Amino acid sequence: MTCIDIYKNINIVARQNVLAISPCCISPIRPAEVVDFLNNEYLVSLRNEISTGQLPTACSICKNAESAGLTSRRQGSNSWYKDHNLDNVKVELIRMDYWTGDTCNLACVICGPHNSSVWKQELGLPIELQKSTANQFWKTIDLSNIQFIHFNGGEPLLSKEHVKLLQAIEHKKQVHLNYNTNGTILPNEELLNLWGQFKLVQLDFSIDDIGERFEYQRFPAKWAQVTDNLHWYIDNAPHNCMFATNTSVGILNYATQDKLLTWLKHNFYTTRFTDPIEHRQQLTHGMFALKDADKRKFKIIATLDSIDQRRGTDWRAVLPELSQQICKVQN
Numbered sequence: 001m002t003c004i005d006i007y008k009n010i011n012i013v014a015r016q017n018v019l020a021i022s023p024c025c026i027s028p029i030r031p032a033e034v035v036d037f038l039n040n041e042y043l044v045s046l047r048n049e050i051s052t053g054q055l056p057t058a059c060s061i062c063k064n065a066e067s068a069g070l071t072s073r074r075q076g077s078n079s080w081y082k083d084h085n086l087d088n089v090k091v092e093l094i095r096m097d098y099w100t101g102d103t104c105n106l107a108c109v110i111c112g113p114h115n116s117s118v119w120k121q122e123l124g125l126p127i128e129l130q131k132s133t134a135n136q137f138w139k140t141i142d143l144s145n146i147q148f149i150h151f152n153g154g155e156p157l158l159s160k161e162h163v164k165l166l167q168a169i170e171h172k173k174q175v176h177l178n179y180n181t182n183g184t185i186l187p188n189e190e191l192l193n194l195w196g197q198f199k200l201v202q203l204d205f206s207i208d209d210i211g212e213r214f215e216y217q218r219f220p221a222k223w224a225q226v227t228d229n230l231h232w233y234i235d236n237a238p239h240n241c242m243f244a245t246n247t248s249v250g251i252l253n254y255a256t257q258d259k260l261l262t263w264l265k266h267n268f269y270t271t272r273f274t275d276p277i278e279h280r281q282q283l284t285h286g287m288f289a290l291k292d293a294d295k296r297k298f299k300i301i302a303t304l305d306s307i308d309q310r311r312g313t314d315w316r317a318v319l320p321e322l323s324q325q326i327c328k329v330q331n
Helices: 041-050 057-067 073-083 117-123 160-168 189-195 211-217 223-236 254-267 293-311 320-330
Strands: 009-015 018-022 095-099 148-152 176-181 200-206 241-249 278-283
Touching: 018 041, 057 073, 057 278, 160 189, 200 223, 211 223, 223 241, 223 254, 241 254, 254 278, 254 320, 293 320
Parallel strands: 009 095, 095 148, 148 176, 176 200, 200 241, 241 278
Antiparallel strands: 009 018
16 A cells, blocks of 8 residues: 655645645645755655555545545545556655645634634734735745646635746646635636646635535635636636535534535536536544544534634524534433
């Protein structure tokens, strides 16, 4: 068992201008002084560990996803490398996960202040912690062999810094771009023109539910606006743009996944070029994870009540399936 990402991918995060890296965006990050893909001690140790045929402990999220019958990041990446005849263990920087920064227009329930400037503001964090962070470490990276860049945030489409990165790439026609975006933002003309110069642009929209349940979980997004935006992308995005939805399945929404899938099947199924739109699922981690949720029921209730108090929302009314389940457990 192996993961080619450990040999060919790097995840780059900058919080308060402090650099941290890891082999992918879902593995634990470690502080680093510089971006040294070949010689970084953490990355080298993972390569040595996986060479024995065992996935490192840093790969626990993929292990859990595969155990649950979901497609893991490891499996998806390995498939990409195979399709591009790169499924070997030669150490070379081919792919990159790039955290654009914490600038965001939402405070999603499953997120927090580490990845959202709106969360910071809502919690009234000290001014020095409220300051939005932009990741500029791309300026120190050799991009000559890059073929795939995955952008996450924050909300990547609000990042001006990532646009500079795109402009700096010389061999654009060799590069596949992939975004995790919340669906509330439309690209400006400059970004649309840039996208058209790349090999492929894939937009993965974070859609966990529909209607008011979506609005609660992805606060303060408006479902009507997001659905309008999804149709705008189908009608207006360049011909090299592909779409997918990425659903984080946890205690808040697992009971209503059938409703989401039905909506997607009827409303967001193919591009205007009749290319299929993939619908992916991944497990939510942390407070609202499915695993052992009954053991955290009082913390879940307290957390949601605290959120409701700040936002004037009502999780019991919006998420009755969750309310009934927790009450059943409590009794």
